[in-house]
Amino acid sequence: MTRSLKAFAAMFKIEFFKGIQYRTAAAVNSVVGLFWGIIEIAVFSAFYLYANDKTAAFFASLTLRQVVTHVWLRQAVIAFHPQNIEEDIRGKINNGDVGVELVRPVPLYLLWFSKTAASRLVLFLFRGTIILFSMFLSGIYKISAPVSVTGFLLFLVSLVSAFFLCAAFGMFVTSLRLAVDWGDGLTYIPLIAANVLSGSYLPLQLWPDFMQKFLLYQPFAGYLDIPLRFYIGSVKAGEALPSLIAQVLWTVFFIAAGNIITAKNVKNIIVQGG
Amino acid sequence: MRALKIYFKSIRINIMSQAQYRGWYFMILQVFLIVILDPISTVLMFSRFGNIGEWSVYKIMLIYSLAVTGYGLAETFARGFDYFPWKMIQSGDFDRLLLRPCPLTLQAACSYFHLHRAARPVSGLMVIFYCLSKLGTVLDTGKILILAGALLGGAITYAGVYVMTSGIAFFTVKALDWIYIVTNASYQVTRCPIDYTPKLLKNAFTFVVPMLVVSYYPASVICGWGEPFWKGVLALPAAVLFFAVSFVMWKTGVKRYRSTGS
Numbered sequence: 094m095t096r097s098l099k100a101f102a103a104m105f106k107i108e109f110f111k112g113i114q115y116r117t118a119a120a121v122n123s124v125v126g127l128f129w130g131i132i133e134i135a136v137f138s139a140f141y142l143y144a145n146d147k148t149a150a151f152f153a154s155l156t157l158r159q160v161v162t163h164v165w166l167r168q169a170v171i172a173f174h175p176q177n178i179e180e181d182i183r184g185k186i187n188n189g190d191v192g193v194e195l196v197r198p199v200p201l202y203l204l205w206f207s208k209t210a211a212s213r214l215v216l217f218l219f220r221g222t223i224i225l226f227s228m229f230l231s232g233i234y235k236i237s238a239p240v241s242v243t244g245f246l247l248f249l250v251s252l253v254s255a256f257f258l259c260a261a262f263g264m265f266v267t268s269l270r271l272a273v274d275w276g277d278g279l280t281y282i283p284l285i286a287a288n289v290l291s292g293s294y295l296p297l298q299l300w301p302d303f304m305q306k307f308l309l310y311q312p313f314a315g316y317l318d319i320p321l322r323f324y325i326g327s328v329k330a331g332e333a334l335p336s337l338i339a340q341v342l343w344t345v346f347f348i349a350a351g352n353i354i355t356a357k358n359v360k361n362i363i364v365q366g367g
Numbered sequence: 368m369r370a371l372k373i374y375f376k377s378i379r380i381n382i383m384s385q386a387q388y389r390g391w392y393f394m395i396l397q398v399f400l401i402v403i404l405d406p407i408s409t410v411l412m413f414s415r416f417g418n419i420g421e422w423s424v425y426k427i428m429l430i431y432s433l434a435v436t437g438y439g440l441a442e443t444f445a446r447g448f449d450y451f452p453w454k455m456i457q458s459g460d461f462d463r464l465l466l467r468p469c470p471l472t473l474q475a476a477c478s479y480f481h482l483h484r485a486a487r488p489v490s491g492l493m494v495i496f497y498c499l500s501k502l503g504t505v506l507d508t509g510k511i512l513i514l515a516g517a518l519l520g521g522a523i524t525y526a527g528v529y530v531m532t533s534g535i536a537f538f539t540v541k542a543l544d545w546i547y548i549v550t551n552a553s554y555q556v557t558r559c560p561i562d563y564t565p566k567l568l569k570n571a572f573t574f575v576v577p578m579l580v581v582s583y584y585p586a587s588v589i590c591g592w593g594e595p596f597w598k599g600v601l602a603l604p605a606a607v608l609f610f611a612v613s614f615v616m617w618k619t620g621v622k623r624y625r626s627t628g629s
Contacts, residue, residue, distance in 0.1 A: 118448075118543070121544045122544040124545065124548075125545060125548055127526075128548050131557070131568075132552065132555050132556055132558075132559065135559045135563065135564060136412075136567055137412075139560055139563040141378060141416075143420060143563060144416040144417055144418070145417055145419065146416060146418075149415060149416040192412065192610045224414070274389050276389065276390045276395075276396050277395035278388045278392070278393025279393050279398065281393070281394070282393060282400065285401055285404065289404050294407055294408045295407065295408035295411055299411065301411070301415075311428060316495045327382035
C-alpha cells in the first residue's frame with residue numbers, strides 16, 4: 094500500500110512538472126474546451142428555447158440550466174477519461190522498451206496505473222480553469238452553483254471515485270494493448286464505447302427514457318454522469334446510494350480484469366526492437 | 368507525373384505496413400463507429416424535441432455530413448500534413464525530407480496514409496444521399512456540380528487547415544492543441560441551426576475558415592432553402608483562396624525551420 098502510494102506520488106510529480114513545462118499547451122487546451130462548451134450550449138439552447146414543441150423542454154428530465162452546468166463541468170472532468178493509451182506507454186510497447194519496464198522493482202500494472210492516473214490528474218487541474226472562466230460568462234452561458242451543500246459533497250466523493258474508475262479502465266485497455274501484434278484498433282473500440290456511454294456526448298438523462306435503467310448501471314455512467322447528477326441535483330430518489338456503489342464495483346472489476354490480462358500478456362510478451 | 372507516382376507508392380507502402388497488424392480491420396471499424404456515434408447527440412435531441420422552426424434532423428445532418436465528408440477526404444489524402452506538427456518537427460524527422468531530391472510538400476502530404484480514415488468520407492457520402500432523398504431533393508446536373516464543388520471545396524479547405532497548422536507548428540513546436548478548433552471542433556458548429564448560431568462563430572467559420580461556405584450555403588442552394596445561387600457556388604473558389612493563404616504560411620514556416628532532433 095505504501096509502495097503504491099509512493100509510486101503514485103513519484104509519477105504525479107514527474108507528470109506535474111512535465112505539465113508545468115508545457116503550460117502554454119495546457120492553457121491552449123483549455124481555450125479549446127471553452128470554445129467547445131460554447132458550441133454545445135448554442136446547440137442545446139436552440140432546442141430548449143426554439144423547438145416547435147414547447148412541451149418537450151418542460152418534460153425533459155433536465156432543465157437548460159442543468160444542461161449548461163453539465164456541459165461546463167464535463168469540460169474539466171473529461172480530463173479523467175482515457176482517450177487513448179498513454180503515449181509514453183504505447184511507445185514503450187511498440188518499440189520494445191517494455192522490457193526495461195519489466196526489470197523495474199515495481200509491478201508493471203502498478204507502475205503504469207500510477208502513470209496513467211497521474212497524467213490524467215494533472216490535465217484535470219489545468220482544465221479546471223475552464224470552470225472558473227465559465228463563472229464569468231453571462232446569460233444562459235453561465236455555470237450554476239451546486240444544488241445544495243450535500244449535493245456538492247456527494248459530487249466530490251463521486252468525483253474521486255470517477256477518477257479511479259477512469260484510471261482502472263484506462264489500464265484495462267492498456268493491458269489489452271500489450272498483445273502488440275493486434276495493433277491499435279482493438280483498444281480504440283472499448284475507449285469509444287466508454288466515451289459515448291459516459292454522457293460526454295449527451296447527458297445520459299436526455300437519452301431515450303426506456304434506456305435510463307441500463308444507462309445508470311453500465312460501467313461508464315460513473316465516468317462523468319453520476320458525479321454531475323449530484324452537482325446539478327438530478328439524482329432520482331433512491332438512486333444515490335446504488336449509483337455510488339455501482340461506481341466502486343465497476344472500478345474493482347476493471348482493476349481485477351486489468352491485472353489478470355496484464356499477467357497473461359506479460360507471459361507471452363513480444364519485445365519489439367532492441 | 369513522377370511526383371504522382373511517388374505519392375501513390377508511398378501510400379501503398381503505408382497501407383501494407385498497417386496490414387501487418389493482426390487486428391488491422393478493427394481500425395476501419397473504429398473510425399466507422401466514431402463517425403456514426405459523433406452526431407448521436409443531435410439525432411437523440413431531435414427525437415426528443417422535434418423540429419426547430421424550419422429545421423429538421425435531415426437538414427442539419429445534410430449540412431453536417433457535407434462538412435464531415437470534406438474533412439474526411441482531406442484527412443485521407445493529406446494525412447501527412449495532419450500528422451506533421453506532432454510527428455515531424457519535435458523528432459527532427461523533417462530533416463530526412465529536406466535531404467531527398469523530391470518536392471517537399473508532396474513528401475509531407477504522403478508521409479502518412481491511413482486506409483481506415485477513408486471510412487469517414489464513405490459514410491459521410493452515404494448520409495448526404497440519404498438526407499437528400501429524405502428531403503425529397505432530386506439531383507439534376509447543376510445540383511450535382513454544386514454538390515461536387517462543395518465536397519471538393521471542403522476537402523481543399525481542410526487540407527488547407529492542415530497545411531496552415533503545419534506551417535505554424537514550426538514556430539510553436541508544442542502548443543498545438545488550438546488546432547482542434549479548426550479541425551475536429553469546427554464541424555460541430557454545423558450542428559447548430561444557422562439562425563441560432565452565435566454571430567461570432569458564424570462569421571469566423573464563413574470569413575476566416577470558409578467552413579460554412581462549403582457546407583451550409585451549397586446545401587441551401589441544392590435544396591432551395593432560400594440562400595442566393597452565387598453563395599452556393601462560392602465553395603470551390605473560397606477553398607482555393609484559403610488554401611493559397613495556407614500554402615504561403617507553410618512556405619514561411621519551412622524557411623524558418625531549425626532542426627530540433629538528431
